Amino acid sequence: xxxxxxxxxxxxxxxxxxxxxxxxxxxxxxxxxxxxxxxxxxxxxxxxxxxxxxxxxxxxxxxxxxxxxxxxxxxxxxxxxxxxxxxxxxxxxxxxxxxxxxxxxxxxxxxxxxxxxxxxxxxxxxxxxxxxxxxxxxxxxxxxxxxxxxxxxxxxxxxxxxxxxxxxxxxxxxxxxxxxxxxxxxxxxxxxxxxxxxxxxxxxxxxxxxxxxxxxxxxxxxxxxxxxxxxxxxxxxxxxxxxxxxxxxxxxxxxxxxxxxxxxxxxxxxxxxxxxxxxxxxxxxxxxxxxxxxxxxxxxxxxxxxxxxxxxxxxxxxxxxxxxxxxxxxxxxxxxxxxxxxxxxxxxxxxxxxxxxxxxxxxxxxxxxxxxxxxxxxxxxxxxxxxxxxxxxxxxxxxxxxxxxxxxxxxxxxxxxxxxxxxxxxxxxxxxxxxxxxxxxxxxxxxxxxxxxxxxxxxxxxxxxxxxxxxxxxxxxxxxxxxxxxxxxxxxxxxxxxxxxxxxxxxxxxxxxxxxxxxxxxxxxxxxxxxxxxxxxx
Amino acid sequence: xxxxxxxxxxxxxxxxxxxxxxxxxxxxxxxxxxxxxxxxxxxxxxxxxxxxxxxxxxxxxxxxxxxxxxxxxxxxxxxxxxxxxxxxxxxxxxxxxxxxxxxxxxxxxxxxxxxxxxxxxxxxxxxxxxxxxxxxxxxxxxxxxxxxxxxxxxxxxxxxxx
Numbered sequence: 001x002x003x004x005x006x007x008x009x010x011x012x013x014x015x016x017x018x019x020x021x022x023x024x025x026x027x028x029x030x031x032x033x034x035x036x037x038x039x040x041x042x043x044x045x046x047x048x049x050x051x052x053x054x055x056x057x058x059x060x061x062x063x064x065x066x067x068x069x070x071x072x073x074x075x076x077x078x079x080x081x082x083x084x085x086x087x088x089x090x091x092x093x094x095x096x097x098x099x100x101x102x103x104x105x106x107x108x109x110x111x112x113x114x115x116x117x118x119x120x121x122x123x124x125x126x127x128x129x130x131x132x133x134x135x136x137x138x139x140x141x142x143x144x145x146x147x148x149x150x151x152x153x154x155x156x157x158x159x160x161x162x163x164x165x166x167x168x169x170x171x172x173x174x175x176x177x178x179x180x181x182x183x184x185x186x187x188x189x190x191x192x193x194x195x196x197x198x199x200x201x202x203x204x205x206x207x208x209x210x211x212x213x214x215x216x217x218x219x220x221x222x223x224x225x226x227x228x229x230x231x232x233x234x235x236x237x238x239x240x241x242x243x244x245x246x247x248x249x250x251x252x253x254x255x256x257x258x259x260x261x262x263x264x265x266x267x268x269x270x271x272x273x274x275x276x277x278x279x280x281x282x283x284x285x286x287x288x289x290x291x292x293x294x295x296x297x298x299x300x301x302x303x304x305x306x307x308x309x310x311x312x313x314x315x316x317x318x319x320x321x322x323x324x325x326x327x328x329x330x331x332x333x334x335x336x337x338x339x340x341x342x343x344x345x346x347x348x349x350x351x352x353x354x355x356x357x358x359x360x361x362x363x364x365x366x367x368x369x370x371x372x373x374x375x376x377x378x379x380x381x382x383x384x385x386x387x388x389x390x391x392x393x394x395x396x397x398x399x400x401x402x403x404x405x406x407x408x409x410x411x412x413x414x415x416x417x418x419x420x421x422x423x424x425x426x427x428x429x430x431x432x433x434x435x436x437x438x439x440x441x442x443x444x445x446x447x448x449x450x451x452x453x454x455x456x457x458x459x460x461x462x463x464x465x466x467x468x469x470x471x472x473x474x475x476x477x478x479x480x481x482x483x484x485x486x487x488x489x490x491x492x493x494x495x496x497x498x499x500x501x502x503x504x505x506x507x508x509x510x511x512x513x514x515x516x517x518x519x520x521x522x523x524x525x526x527x528x529x530x531x532x533x534x535x536x537x538x
Numbered sequence: 539x540x541x542x543x544x545x546x547x548x549x550x551x552x553x554x555x556x557x558x559x560x561x562x563x564x565x566x567x568x569x570x571x572x573x574x575x576x577x578x579x580x581x582x583x584x585x586x587x588x589x590x591x592x593x594x595x596x597x598x599x600x601x602x603x604x605x606x607x608x609x610x611x612x613x614x615x616x617x618x619x620x621x622x623x624x625x626x627x628x629x630x631x632x633x634x635x636x637x638x639x640x641x642x643x644x645x646x647x648x649x650x651x652x653x654x655x656x657x658x659x660x661x662x663x664x665x666x667x668x669x670x671x672x673x674x675x676x677x678x679x680x681x682x683x684x685x686x687x688x689x690x691x692x693x694x695x696x697x698x699x700x
Contacts (some may be wrong), residue, residue, distance in 0.1 A: 120563050123566060124606045127552075179548065179609045267586065303600035306593065 003131035004029035006169050007095065010138035016066050016420055018042055018057060020050040024070025026110060027097030029162035033069070042451055047074050047357040050083020052441075053150070055090045056419025060378060060427075062216060065419060066094040066146045072110030074124060075156075076117065077381045078501035080409060082083065083121040085152045087406025088215055088237060091145035092152040093138075094122075100128060101158035115156050115518040123151035131164035133384040135171050138210055143175045148182025149301035150214055175445035186317035186325055194272075194296050194315060196331035199296070201270035203338045205228050207253060209282075210237025211275015217320035221274070222246070224323045225506070228333045230272075231342050233261040235282040236391055244395040250342050251314050252375035254282040254538065256388045260345040265289070267341070275319050278308040279406070286310075298322055351392075357530040361388070362460055362506050364439075365515075366393040366432070369458070372515045376426045377522060378420045379401065384411035385466035388537040390432055408459070411440030416454040418448060428456070428519065432466070433462040435488055442489075446496040454524050458489060462531040470536050495526045505528045540569070540597050542619055542691045545584040545602055546609040549575055552680075553607045557584060560605065566590060566598050570623075570666075581609060587687035587689050614693050621691035625669045627660045629681040639679065646672050657682060 006213040007030055011019065017082075020042045023031045035040060044050040047069045054065025063083075070079050075096040079082045087091045098104070099111045115125040124144050126137050141153040198204055212221055214507050218241050225248050232242050233250050236257075242249040251258035253265050265271065265283075271293055278286050278297075289295065297305045298319060305314040315322060356359030367387055370379065380391035381403040396399060402420065404412040417431035432440075438459045448455055465483040471478050495502035503525060505514045518527050554573055561568050569587040576583050588598055595613070602611045616663050631639055639658070644649060648662035662672050666689050673684070 115552070116555070119559055150602075177606070180606050301604070303597065303604050307600075308598060 001166045001169055002162065003128075003134055003157070003164045003166060004033040006166050007129065007138065007157065007162070008033045008039065008135040009169055010135060010171060011039055011066060012037060013137070014064065014142050015062075016220055019066050019068050019421070020044050020053040020070040022047050022050060022070065022074055024072075024074050024097060024110065026099060026159050027068055027074070027095070027162075027359065028096065029159060030097065030157070044415065044447055047077035048081045049411070049444055051500060052409075052412050052415035053080055053091060053419035054092050054094075055081070056402060056416030057282055057423040058091050058419070058534075059416075060400060060420040061063065063312070064093055064142050065093070066092045066093050069101055070097045070110070073238065076112050076435055079118055079121065081154045082118055083332065084152075084404050084407040084409040084412065086121040086123070088404065090152070091150040093141050093145055093155045094152055095156065096156045098156045098158040099128070100160045103156065106401055111309055111472070113177065113372075115154060118154050121152070122154045123247070125154040125155045125156065125206075128158070128161050131161050131166050134166070135169065139172045140175050140177060142297055144180065144533060148180075151385055151402075165358060170421035171439065183302070183316045184300070184318045186298070186315050186322045188325070189312065190315045191322065191325050192329060194311060195326060195331045197270055197294055197296065197313065198230070198333055199331035200229065201267045201333065202335075204266055204270040204272070204333055204335065205268035206230055206232045206272045206278055208234045208238040208241040208274050208276060208360040209276025210235065210437055212241040212319050213400075214275065214367050215319045216299070217275075217318075217323060219241075224327060227327065228331075229335045229339060230333060231264065231266055231339055235276050235405070236403065239394075240393060240396045240401040243397055245397075247343070248339070250346055251285050253392050256281070256391065256438065258349075258392070259351065260342070260349040264342050268293055270294045270296070272298060273298045273312075276298070276320075277304055279309045283309070314414045329455075353478045356532040356535070357507065358420070359507055359535070360511070360529040361508055362389040362529070362531055362535065363393045364508060365505070365511060365529060367395065369430070369515050370395040372519055373397075373399070373430065375399065377428040377430065378417070378424065380413045380417040380420060380431045381430065382431070382437035383408045383410045383467075384434040385433040385462075385470065385535070385537050386432055386460045388467070389460070392537075409435040412438065414441040414444050414455065414457060418444065418453045418518070421453050421455050424475035428522075429454075430456045430458065431446060431457045432460065434466060435463065435485055436465045437457055439488065442494070444501060445455075445494075448524055449498050449500070452523050456518065456525050456527070458527045460529050460531045461491070462487075462533045463488065464533050466531075466533075466535070467537075470538070473536070474484070491526060491528045492509060501525045505529045521534040539591065539595060540587065540589045542614055542616060542689070543584075543588060543598065543600075543602065544612040544614070544619065544691060546576070547582050547584055547608065548607045549580050549582040550607060553582070555646070556605060557586075557602070557625060559589040560601055561586075561588070561598075564601060566594060570688050572688040586692050588593060602649070605685065612693060614691075616691075616698070618646060619693050620663040621665055621689050622663055623624070623666045623669045624663045624688050625661070625671070625672070625686040626685045627662075627676065628682040629658055629660065629676060629683070630657055630682055632656075633658060635679055639676075642672075642675050646675070670697045
């Protein structure tokens with residue numbers, strides 16, 4: 001047995017089903033060893049998308065996504081994908097091949113200091129110097145990636161270490177790390193304090209972030225919210241923590257969120273931030289959020305508490321455990337009047353759109369689409385205007401809403417949707433992107449075809465980098481710079497080149513029928529929707 | 539506000555880089571940083587002197603704790619610690635100022651640890667303020683080279699027992 005065999009054995013021990021990647025000489029021993037395993041390899045068309053696909057898989061399955069690429073440019077190409085996962089706390093194990101360890105530091109062909117380069121985007125990284133360390137390192141890496149504040153872990157393996165003989169393989173049963181013991185259970189004294197504040201509050205509000213989904217606390221949150229009648233808003237990463245149509249859910253907050261959600265944040269006298277970073281997009285002026293209200297900040301990462309917002313009652317722990325523990329406290333909330341106020345806000349503060357009837361209205365289209373989607377469907381939004389429309393008008397039932405929230409990486413939706421579909425082959429998976437973000441990942445149409453991944457793709461086409469155009473519209477008085485997307489391929493011809501069923505929707509007439517046909521069979525379809533180039537999200 | 543962070547870390551390659559990188563990436567100041575192995579050879583102690591407002595000081599401790607290679611972080615104020623810095627200073631001297639230099643060294647508790655016809659190396663081990671003071675006293679003569687370790691500090695015994 002050699003190091004590369006040991007890596008494969010480690011992945012098997014972790015029940016890994018898919019490895020997304022791209023080979024090169026420095027990772028060839030690994031890709032040779034994996035031939036003897038049942039683990040399926042997916043040849044992605046550019047390394048960044050290997051991390052995005054692994055991210056989509058991780059988010060839908062709750063397991064760790066794995067990708068493996070070669071040294072040098074393979075590894076550096078992966079960095080944006082790693083950074084995207086890091087910003088959204090998605091658990092990944094990223095394996096990179098590396099040049100011979102004796103040559104490290106001499107700038108040989110395809111050598112890149114990837115552990116150094118990726119340092120600020122990983123939860124932890126390893127450079128393996130001894131093949132005997134492989135089992136321990138992989139055990140630790142999977143544990144680190146998927147516990148506490150989740151995130152990507154990088155393992156850089158020089159080719160000679162992959163080829164080095166190993167006498168005996170034994171996968172450790174436990175991790176033994178003296179420096180890493182994340183707090184999962186909340187401190188009971190703090191929990192009692194929060195319960196007391198809740199019983200005192202007249203206008204309590206929960207703001208659910210991505211942490212709720214990462215700790216699989218959706219059920220606990222919904223139960224808690226219903227039992228005590230506490231209304232909920234969410235950040236972009238928290239979309240799907242509550243069903244959109246839940247009477248206690250009042251939309252996404254932030255500068256791209258719903259006015260009534262922001263009003264709810266503003267008016268609340270007790271705000272429970274759960275698994276949310278309170279970053280600039282969700283809360284415009286984090287330092288004033290605590291004015292006139294008590295803030296309780298619940299997060300598994302103590303460093304997030306007090307990082308962006310002022311004084312709060314800190315509660316460190318996993319969201320699911322904390323909701324469950326809070327329910328063991330005896331208290332009640334009288335929120336009927338508050339909920340009535342918020343319901344009134346929701347009815348009266350709906351944003352008004354004036355769609356151009358010659359085109360598809362993205363808002364109405366996305367609403368119709370999500371109504372027609374299956375109960376547990378996965379909707380993957382890309383980045384740009386499409387993302388904001390998706391956040392605003394997609395209706396989550398019991399499914400998932402995935403997007404790149406923290407980093408805002410264009411091109412995320414197609415590879416992430418592929419990962420999601422592989423993780424849950426029976427679920428309907430729809431990727432929604434713009435014509436800019438589509439072109440950042442359209443090479444993956446080949447991957448979809450090669451591996452038969454039935455992802456449905458919608459391109460909201462407006463011939464512009466719409467989000468930037470909108471910014472230039474407001475900030476530079478329509479002086480457009482480098483946002484014109486003319487020259488884009490004919491999507492119908494492109495679809496035919498990849499043997500993909502193609503559909504086009506030019507305006508809202510016939511939208512229902514198009515959507516029905518688009519969703520009908522479990523197969524890949526490319527649907528082009530023509531959007532008014534001058535349409536705005538705000 | 540000035541704080542001293544006494545940080546126990548895994549004695550592995552790359553750890554210094556990770557900790558120093560954390561400070562630069564998050565725009566935290568480093569006034570001084572000193573590292574050395576402890577009585578346990580698998581553990582090193584980093585002594586970092588930093589300054590910032592209250593939120594920054596709290597963030598530094600939390601972000602340090604988040605690093606997987608960090609075993610333990612202790613934060614304390616200067617008065618609560620015994621702190622020392624070592625400095626070596628090579629100066630040019632001549633007949634006229636030799637006596638003055640030696641007198642200053644005597645007053646400051648510094649030693650002359652190496653000498654040639656024209657140059658000498660002065661060594662001082664003291665609290666950072668007094669090291670600074672010695673430098674300013676020597677400004678008038680010609681300093682050739684100077685090396686400082688950065689502050690080392692341990693929490694005072696009584697404070698620790700409390």
